[in-house]
Amino acid sequence: MTVPMQLARIIISEISDNQVIYLKEVDGERQFPIVIGICEAKSIDRRVKDEARPPRPLTHDLVVSIAESLGAEIDSVIISDLRDQTYFAQLRLRKDGEVFDIDSRPSDAIAVAVTFQPFLPIYVSEEVLEQATPKDGAA
C-alpha cells in the first residue's frame, strides 16, 4: 500500500553539503525528512518558488522531455524502500498502457515531480512511512 505525500518544507543551508526536504501525508499528520544534495535541493526550490523558466531546459526538464519525446508520460513518484538510512525511489512512467518504474534517488524523482504544474503525485509505501515515522513509546 502507498500513501500520498506532499512536499512540506525545503531547508537549504549554503554551508552544508546536505539539504533537507520534508514529506508530509496529504491526508494525515505523519511527516519525515529526507537528506538530499544541494543541486537537487536548488532544483526543487526553484520550481516550488515558481521562478521564471530559463530559455534552455534544466537537468530535470531534460528527464521529462526525453520521456515525452519517446511517447511516455511521467505519472508519479514512489518512495518504495528504506535501507541503511537511505531511501530508494522510482519514477513511474506510462506508455501505451504499459507501466515502467525507473530507479531514481528520491531527490531526482521529486525534482522531476515539481517540474509539472500541478506537481506529480508523490507516494510513499506504508512500510517506509512506518519506519520513517516511529511512534514514541510504542508498546
Next chain:
Amino acid sequence: MTVPMQLARIIISEISDNQVIYLKEVDGERQFPIVIGICEAKSIDRRVKDEARPPRPLTHDLVVSIAESLGAEIDSVIISDLRDQTYFAQLRLRKDGEVFDIDSRPSDAIAVAVTFQPFLPIYVSEEVLEQATPKDGAA
C-alpha cells in the same frame, strides 16, 4: 557539417558559480571554453575521474535509464548553435531506426555523454566552431 570534439579540460572553482570546460577538436587544434554550472561540472568531473559509482543512479544516469527503458539508445551530443554567447545542444537518441534530437544545455548533454564508457561522441557544428574560435588578424 559537424566536427568531432573531445573534452580537453575541466576547471572547477569552488568559489565561483561558473565553471569552465574546454572542448578540443579530435582531429585538429581548435578549442573553446563553455561556461557551465557547478552541479553539471561536478557530475562531469566525477565521471572523467572514473570515481566509484554510487549505489543509486545519479541525475545524469537517470536520463540514460529513462531513454533505455523506453527502448532508445543515446547516440551522441551535438552542439548546434551559439546565440548571445549561449551554446545550444541536443542529445541525439535512436529508436527503431528513428532519430530524436532532444534540446539540452551542453553541460547536461556532456554530463550524459561521459556516463558512457567509452564516452559518447561530441560534435560541434562547423559554424559554431568558427564563431567560438575566431582567428586573430583575419583579413
